[in-house]
């Protein structure tokens with residue numbers, strides 16, 4: 001049985017970003033696997049650990065330099081990584097990424113496709129769901145607990161909502177997008193790191209996955225950025241002084257009421 | 264000219280604040296504003312006239328509570344019939360889920376979590392924070408309408424605009440074909456204020472020292488009508504549920520007042536709360552980075568500060584007993 005995990009690279013969450021000449025300056029910024037995708041991969045690996053016939057694919061549409069992070073996915077326990085690279089990927093929107101991913105994932109026929117609930121870059125939260133539409137599958141979003149039943153071809157999942165936790169029931173195959181708290185991702189073991197180099201890490205172009213120039217033409221992004229800027233700096237604040245804590249608190253409440261007018 | 268649909272959300276039979284906010288955004292985008300409402304029970308919330316939409320499409324369903332795939336297909340039919348320019352949702356759990364599936368099903372333009380909009384040359388430009396608010400972008404749609412937008416809660420005005428009569432067009436959706444369906448909602452304890460809609464948030468971090476520290480925060484929150492947030496450090500330690508986490512891998516919030524207690528101010532935490540109108544930091548370490556972005560800071564032990572803060576806040580509201 002196959003499971004696919006789709007992962008993307010995002011700038012390290014520690015990174016400070018700035019805008020130079022109307023473009024984001026990524027100079028010196030390291031890239032990591034999107035934090036939510038760590039939970040997606042871990043969930044697939046737990047299923048693999050618990051069953052013996054599971055093959056876990058990790059699939060990414062990304063830059064060539066992503067092989068380093070994909071190698072780590074293999075070290076963690078994935079069986080095969082597929083990286084689709086193309087110069088134009090910077091211009092693809094999530095709908096287009098989903099179309100590319102569908103071309104890779106269709107022949108694999110996975111029972112489950114795990115994705116992150118959103119990329120912490122543009123926060124689209126769209127690619128996993130768009131992929132489920134491309135594949136003609138249902139999806140369950142923002143999952144914090146997942147219980148597949150492969151014998152029956154069903155699953156139960158829990159997802160958060162404003163009203164409380166939602167209990168989902170559904171049929172496999174399905175796309176599941178991972179929320180933090182789904183599990184605790186593991187670290188790669190030394191053995192895993194050694195073994196990773198022997199596992200397949202395939203790099204494919206759009207042509208190689210059966211996408212023609214014509215289809216690519218129809219992938220034009222439906223939205224366009226017209227400006228980029230840095231958020232306004234917050235005005236420097238002040239420490240409320242006082243002889244006692246009580247004095248400080250009284251000063252604070254006065255400031256909140258009279259200056260900030262928020263209470 | 265310009266038909267705009269917006270997705271109404273309600274909780275416990277009452278309209279959520281985001282529903283009013285969406286109605287106001289819709290009025291900025293076009294003249295004819297129509298609501299879409301989904302509720303398994305078919306009960307239209309109180310005060311629906313206050314949204315200023317004279318037409319409401321109300322969807323009801325039996326045999327289940329929610330099935331995204333099925334509702335999205337119904338919305339597709341409605342959109343193909345009615346041809347709105349924009350379909351608006353809140354950046355809420357249901358709004359995110361449905362809007363994404365809808366835009367993918369129709370293959371139409373999608374912009375989510377918008378925090379601003381302006382008119383230019385007859386079109387609209389939308390503001391969307393990127394990289395957890397480290398960068399602010401402006402987007403336009405390059406594809407023909409309709410387009411799908413989700414709006415960040417607590418940003419746009421929530422003014423009530425009444426219409427005398429609302430025409431409700433009720434349709435039933437059939438969940439029997441659904442391949443993923445919500446069977447049950449495990450309800451939250453009542454009286455909890457929603458983080459995303461909260462006007463005041465009090466958040467706790469590792470400085471609480473002990474999971475019991477959250478009792479102090481919940482006590483404060485109950486007294487002043489605030490919501491309780493948390494840093495990732497305490498969520499990962501199991502002191503409080505992830506649904507309270509604020510930050511890059513938690514929730515993005517923008518209350519009028521954010522009170523960070525025993526939180527150091529890591530960049531990933533700031534990502535989730537930096538757009539709060541006023542930030543207060545309570546920390547016993549005067550060099551904690553949180554003071555750099557706070558409007559007001561108190562250097563001191565949070566356990567001393569919070570009870571006094573509760574007392575003084577209630578006093579200023581003329582409610583000393585709490």
Ligand SMILES: Cc1cc2nc3c(=O)[nH]c(=O)nc-3n(C[C@H](O)[C@H](O)[C@H](O)COP(=O)(O)OP(=O)(O)OC[C@H]3O[C@@H](n4cnc5c(N)ncnc54)[C@H](O)[C@@H]3O)c2cc1C
Pocket residue numbers: 013035467468469470471472493494495496497508509510511512513514524525526527528529530531532535545546547548551563564565566
């Ligand atoms: C990929 C990634 C994603 C992340 N996402 C998030 C996220 O979404 N949200 C988030 O919050 N973090 C996130 N983090 C973690 C973040 O980097 C910090 O580790 C975390 O925010 C620290 O939590 P803290 O401030 O509670 O703890 P600490 O950094 O340990 O700070 C505790 C503070 O409490 C103060 N203190 C101690 N005792 C008292 C007292 N009695 N009274 C008053 N003050 C006291 C201390 O001076 C200190 O400043 C993420 C990290 C990564 C790598």
Ligand SMILES: Nc1ncnc2c1ncn2[C@@H]1O[C@H](COP(=O)(O)O)[C@@H](O)[C@H]1O
Pocket residue numbers: 006007008034036037040059060061062094097101114115116117118119120122123124125126127128
């Ligand atoms: N280029 C990509 N390649 C593979 N998976 C992706 C890609 N972009 C997004 N994803 C997946 O879709 C999820 C949501 O991403 P996004 O729609 O960009 O917020 C991510 O957490 C990944 O699991």
